[in-house]
Amino acid sequence: MALLGEALYHDTLLSGDGTVSCATCHGLETGGVDRLPVSTGVKNQRGPINAPTVYNSAHNFVQFWDGRAATLEEQAAGPVENPLEMGDQWPEVVKKVAASESYRPQFDALFDGEVNTATITKAIAEFERTLVTPDSAFDKYLKGDKAALTEKEKRGALLFAESGCTSCHTGSYFGGESYQKLADSYFEARGGEMTEADNGRFNVTGEEADRHMFKVPMLRNIAVTPPYFHDGSAPDLETAVTIMAHHQLGLDLSKEDAAAIVAFLGSLTGEYKGVPLDKMASN
Ligand code: HEC
Ligand code: HEC
Known part of the structure; x- marks a missing residue:
């Protein structure tokens, strides 16, 4: 089938x-x-x-x-x-x-x-349902291959957890399990017209509490799916991570810390039919 x-x-x-x-x-x-x-x-x-x-x-x-x-x-x-x-x-x-x-x-x-x-x-x-992507560097590390992650990627994984990213990006797919609000300050900083898409879950329920609520995206393979956010406003991962930390957690990451988290997210890129997603023909 x-x-x-x-x-x-x-x-x-x-x-x-x-x-x-x-x-x-x-x-x-x-x-x-x-x-x-x-x-x-x-x-x-x-x-x-x-x-x-x-x-x-x-x-x-x-x-x-x-x-x-x-x-x-x-x-x-x-x-x-x-x-x-x-x-x-x-x-x-x-x-x-x-x-x-x-x-x-x-x-x-x-x-x-x-x-x-x-x-x-x-x-x-x-x-x-067959579009699964096992064998990312992160998965290999979890399975015991301690050399699968670089020091920077490991530091990024710690920062990701310690900064509180995991409070919304939960589970083994780092998201896809709940709705969360995209902060009002995000939209203020982005500027431009508010669109219907910006309403998020409100468009489905009509409940005021659901305005700007979005399904928290999974972060597996995130490095190969730019640009980011529902409006595609962040052109690269470093921008997306910095925006998330600032608006969702009230945290201004140093350049080094943001880069470490980006490196960790890059270790979540898996394989489809044995080929890493970042090594496919069009990459
Ligand atoms: C013109 C571009 C376009 C085409 C064609 C298209 N999609 Fe999509 N797809 C999108 C967009 C944009 C969204 C997000 C829409 C939203 O959330 O309101 C989406 C969402 C999805 C999602 C949800 C993923 C998630 O994380 O929520 C799946 C699954 C999906 N599409 C599969 C398909 C399948 C299967 C087809 C063919 C029958 C298809 N798409 C055709 C653009 C497209
Ligand atoms: C309060 C909940 C919450 C926290 C905390 C949070 N996020 Fe998010 N994240 C979201 C939501 C909701 C979205 C979807 C926003 C949108 O695009 O409309 C998102 C989107 C993203 C995206 C873009 C995904 C895509 O497919 O476009 C990245 C990357 C991301 N988050 C990384 C992080 C990182 C790194 C942290 C920690 C610094 C973090 N997030 C903290 C809720 C959160």
Whole structure:
């Protein structure tokens, strides 16, 4: 099923004008993202928000920055009909997939010939569940290879924990487990117009307490997914780390400390199919 999902994930058939696939914005060779501040969909339209990585997305407690999809299946249904992303309609996509000679036998074998939104998104989600990235330097270190981390990376790991980053970036994926508020001072410092995307979880619940609440992003492979934050405002990791420390923790890191944390975060880059994410073709 993951093989079928992999083909669908890369197929521009799923978009209204046949130009965009999931991989357009979530390229597997570019960290599972497009490396743009905000994504560009069909007809070169700019979306409102930065694309998170698909790597390890199965480990998020909910999907999207504002958590509006509970599962990967539910998530995958979204971009197809989003006019700024793939700009198609599910009944059309189902017709196109059902008419395809190459997909038919696979749907026959896996889903008794049922081609519909549920089976298509099921296959894509099953593929996404295979997008795991083991064997980062940090993992090797935890498994006992004491030489896997440099002194600087080790110091960064300590600083990351001692500064309080771990109070929000929790668990073995360093995030993806809760919503947290992005501080008001962040938006003041960023300047510019407030956008609908800036509302975060408020857009889903309508609760004032949820304004500026975002799913805390996982930090695995973070070094290969610039730019950072929901608005793509931080071009590099050092900027993102410095901003986080200042606005989320009231801490002004020295250049050396910020660099050490950046080095630690770099040690969280794992491998997909045996190839380190930062050593793939497009890097
Ligand atoms: C035009 C670019 C674009 C296309 C095409 C696209 N995405 Fe996305 N994707 C995004 C953006 C932007 C977000 C964040 C949206 C938000 O949170 O409101 C996102 C969010 C996600 C997430 C949630 C990750 C997380 O950490 O919350 C997953 C999973 C995902 N996309 C998978 C897919 C799949 C599967 C497809 C194809 C069916 C797809 N995307 C097509 C841009 C795109
Ligand atoms: C109070 C909770 C909280 C604390 C503490 C915190 N973060 Fe975050 N972090 C968040 C949230 C929420 C986001 C998402 C913000 C957004 O993009 O809208 C985020 C985003 C990030 C990102 C960008 C992720 C991406 O995919 O764009 C990085 C990098 C990061 N944090 C690192 C750190 C570091 C390093 C520390 C400690 C110095 C830290 N964070 C402390 C809540 C927190």
